[in-house]
Amino acid sequence: MNKEQLIIEYTKCMRNTPYALRSYLQTYDNTVSKYVPLELFPDQVSLLEDYESSNENIALKYRQAGVTTVTAAWASKKLAFARKEKPEKVLIIANKLDTSVEMANKIRAFIEQWPDWVAIGFSVEKNSQRHFKLNNGCEVKAVATSKDALRGYTPTILIFDEAAFIEADGDFWSACMASLSTGGKVIVVSTPNGYDPIYYEIYDQALRGMNDFKISEMFWFRDPRYTKDLYMVKTNDLVHYLLNREDYPADTVINLTNDNPYERDHTIVTDYISQGYKPCSAWFEGMVKKLKYDRRKVAQELECNFLGSGDNVFDSELMQNISKNQLRPPQAKLMGNALWIFKEPVNGNKYVMGVDVSRGDSEDFSSIQIIDFDEREQVFEYVGKIPPDVLAEIAYKWGTMYNAFCVIDITGGMGVSTARKMQELQYQPGLYVDGVDTSNKWKWDPKINEKIPGINFNTKRVQIIAAFEEGVRHGFKIYSHRTYNEMNTFIYIHGRPDHQKGQHDDCIMGLSMALYVAEKSFQSLTKVVNHTKAMLNSWSTVMNENKNTSDFFNPLVPQMGRDSNLSNNGASKADYQKYGWLFGAK
Numbered sequence: 001m002n003k004e005q006l007i008i009e010y011t012k013c014m015r016n017t018p019y020a021l022r023s024y025l026q027t028y029d030n031t032v033s034k035y036v037p038l039e040l041f042p043d044q045v046s047l048l049e050d051y052e053s054s055n056e057n058i059a060l061k062y063r064q065a066g067v068t069t070v071t072a073a074w075a076s077k078k079l080a081f082a083r084k085e086k087p088e089k090v091l092i093i094a095n096k097l098d099t100s101v102e103m104a105n106k107i108r109a110f111i112e113q114w115p116d117w118v119a120i121g122f123s124v125e126k127n128s129q130r131h132f133k134l135n136n137g138c139e140v141k142a143v144a145t146s147k148d149a150l151r152g153y154t155p156t157i158l159i160f161d162e163a164a165f166i167e168a169d170g171d172f173w174s175a176c177m178a179s180l181s182t183g184g185k186v187i188v189v190s191t192p193n194g195y196d197p198i199y200y201e202i203y204d205q206a207l208r209g210m211n212d213f214k215i216s217e218m219f220w221f222r223d224p225r226y227t228k229d230l231y232m233v234k235t236n237d238l239v240h241y242l243l244n245r246e247d248y249p250a251d252t253v254i255n256l257t258n259d260n261p262y263e264r265d266h267t268i269v270t271d272y273i274s275q276g277y278k279p280c281s282a283w284f285e286g287m288v289k290k291l292k293y294d295r296r297k298v299a300q301e302l303e304c305n306f307l308g309s310g311d312n313v314f315d316s317e318l319m320q321n322i323s324k325n326q327l328r329p330p331q332a333k334l335m336g337n338a339l340w341i342f343k344e345p346v347n348g349n350k351y352v353m354g355v356d357v358s359r360g361d362s363e364d365f366s367s368i369q370i371i372d373f374d375e376r377e378q379v380f381e382y383v384g385k386i387p388p389d390v391l392a393e394i395a396y397k398w399g400t401m402y403n404a405f406c407v408i409d410i411t412g413g414m415g416v417s418t419a420r421k422m423q424e425l426q427y428q429p430g431l432y433v434d435g436v437d438t439s440n441k442w443k444w445d446p447k448i449n450e451k452i453p454g455i456n457f458n459t460k461r462v463q464i465i466a467a468f469e470e471g472v473r474h475g476f477k478i479y480s481h482r483t484y485n486e487m488n489t490f491i492y493i494h495g496r497p498d499h500q501k502g503q504h505d506d507c508i509m510g511l512s513m514a515l516y517v518a519e520k521s522f523q524s525l526t527k528v529v530n531h532t533k534a535m536l537n538s539w540s541t542v543m544n545e546n547k548n549t550s551d552f553f554n555p556l557v558p559q560m561g562r563d564s565n566l567s568n569n570g571a572s573k574a575d576y577q578k579y580g581w582l583f584g585a586k
Helices: 003-015 017-024 042-053 067-080 097-111 170-178 199-207 238-243 266-274 282-290 295-301 316-325 388-402 411-424 457-473 481-488 506-545 565-569 573-583
Strands: 026-029 034-037 056-060 089-094 122-127 131-134 139-144 157-161 185-190 214-217 231-234 253-255 277-280 332-334 339-341 351-356 366-372 377-384 404-408 490-493 496-499
Touching: 003 017, 017 042, 017 067, 042 056, 042 067, 042 214, 056 199, 067 089, 067 097, 067 157, 067 185, 089 097, 097 131, 097 139, 097 157, 185 199, 199 214, 231 266, 238 277, 238 282, 238 295, 266 277, 277 282, 282 295, 316 457, 316 481, 351 388, 351 506, 366 388, 366 506, 377 388, 377 481, 377 506, 388 404, 388 411, 404 411, 404 506, 457 496, 457 506, 481 490, 481 506
Parallel strands: 056 185, 056 214, 089 139, 089 157, 157 185, 351 404
Antiparallel strands: 026 034, 122 131, 131 139, 231 253, 231 277, 332 339, 339 377, 351 366, 366 377, 490 496
């Protein structure tokens, strides 16, 4: 190749990245056990174009989409063709060091494939798997997520691999973005993992135009490698279809087989999806089998679905139902939008108020939730940052209005101030006292006045959250968008239900306590009422049978004969006041 040809080829490579990668790079193909030219299908070409045109990119991908490979190939070209006076510095960040090193090794392997006329090589002064330099001054560094990840290294290209699985908060992300303040590119790549605080938030804000990230969406049914025998199924759940094919009539399956899937018209597939169909193929079936028909894994690895892809406490279909059929704007918003009223109190209905207390100056919020136990619905919500004693005054006012039995979280001592304040205000509808059998009115606990009203949430966390999840699953209505958003980011962490990093669970805590105590207390109350009725009926029967009091005379028992003043005069107001506790009166 003479000098003129080299100039032409160099220019073509610089201007056309897909051409450069196809012409000079190879990748290992497991199906044929050898290296083959790096073929690019349309979505991968669009991804490369986005990398070239935008400085901030986020790729939504499925498993085996080849995005990591294509991104590494693109990075190798940026490094190989960089000028010495303007070197590129690539920083790869992943949740695990092995993951970031694997991408760095892919970049290294592609750099080695560029032809000799590119004149690129590795520097001897720094040449390890984690950090290597090139003879044109460019560098590649692979790190795991940590506070020191950016120390002493200012990248021009920042790549987040499997970003949804990075265990970090917004402060870490802000520090990363600040490192690019002088210019550069950031690429965020991942499969979904629920509503995580980094990847999902970037994606969601990009959809709403709140940041400058360019979204590159890649779906498996547009990948010609996996869709030669593509077909569409009318179903809400492909896993159910694959396990129960015999339950689906023939007319619910549409065959879209194409001998040349590279020429497929994807608008047809999109149209079927809008009609409620889901795409499937032999490759998809095989992947579902490998994932053991785990719906969460299928949503995460194959369907690019944020909802249902994480270790969520609340099922994805349940959340979709709440979103479509339950969420509503409040009837009234008060206190600077902190207090929402969904339904006014109804005389005679049973209400329970859950109070989750924070310091009022930390990251957490305090929350007051009131539920209508008869109608099984959320009717009132307050969320704000205020001192515990002020929170008690708000709870007192609105709890009294709804005549709501109150349960306060006293975990860690923060709720003690709120509970004592409610006692001081002489809250009439009643305060829940943990460990006291309030259903047994015949048993008096001499230590009841010494106990602090409330519940230690952490000691019963699993049971309380389980009561809420079960209640929602069986028709308890959630109206608040704030509560719904918390439910989306409420996950199992090491088997324990908790909120994701950077998220909140204050609304969930208040509702969970209210439902837990309502189920426990009102069921016990029903039992004791039935017991009391049966006991009163038995007394009435005995009194009717004992008409001849002389046969049953006992000087220690007052006689209830016809001449008795007690039976003739009827019950007085004083009698009701004295014995009203027996019938559940306050």
